[in-house]
Amino acid sequence: MAKELITNFGYDKILKEFKYLYEKEKPYWVKEKQIAAQHGDRSENAEYISAKAEIRNLDKRLRFLDKIINNSEVIDISKIPHKKINFGSEVTLLDLDTNEQKVFKIVGTYETNPNENKISNKSPLGRALIGKELNEEFEFRINDNIFEYEILKIQQCKVEDL
Template sequence: MAEKKTVLTYDGLKRLEEELQELKVVRRKEVAEKIKEARGQGDLSENAEYDAAKEEQAEIEARIVVIEKMLRNAEVIDEEDINTDHINIGCKVRLYDEEFEEEVVYFIVGSTEANPENGSISNESPLGVALIGKTVGQRAEVEAPDGIVYYKVLEINRN
């Protein structure tokens, strides 16, 4: 079975590469030093510091594997290729939230980069799915726990 593509913006790609570098170069050394120090304390069977350091090492190695897999399967969205005639990944959209009668702005990204608190929503989220393909003036319908929420597309830009 083919692995799922990881859709990333150029900024998202850079952040993942930087995180991978940090994990491999800095964090691995820090944890190796912690393990070395804990071993020096004697009996490893009852050494909580050793267990914690080994657990941290496992988490770092697991994250490295995940990032490397994402980078192998990355599909980077070229900002120059983004068509602002309709909403797609890499677009910044200004919407009118009909329920709260206010304007909101979101940046549509791949699921790896999503951070709703910062206004970046995944193309796979309910709102992202409802927005993909819409044009200025169209209305998007999103099913929420409290019922259906409507958004009107006011503007589509590159980030």
């Protein structure tokens, strides 16, 4: 199985979340479940049922995070040149149809966040951007729609933005 790329900052966030859930949250809910179990019939014990559900959800999240941790290739974006668009680049595009500027950050699949304009290197736009140069114009197609862009700026993503 091919490893998913992830920035060193994204990887650190995932490790931090895993550690917190494993060392703090899960022990808390295991203890809550044990306390609730002492209150009698478990089939009608809301606290017991709730704690059990929390543990199940935590285990699910921990398995997901563990999968990311074990199937990721951590990339230090400060060591990648950003003269051309690359993984870890922040790109300012000019939409040639609307004259609007749009900023995108190229990150790994597990780090994407449309609300923060973080797009995956494997997304259609991410793939179209990789390797492009400053001032280059290109077309990007989604279904029957064609978008035309010009690349105005390429720089390394800032740590505080990841």
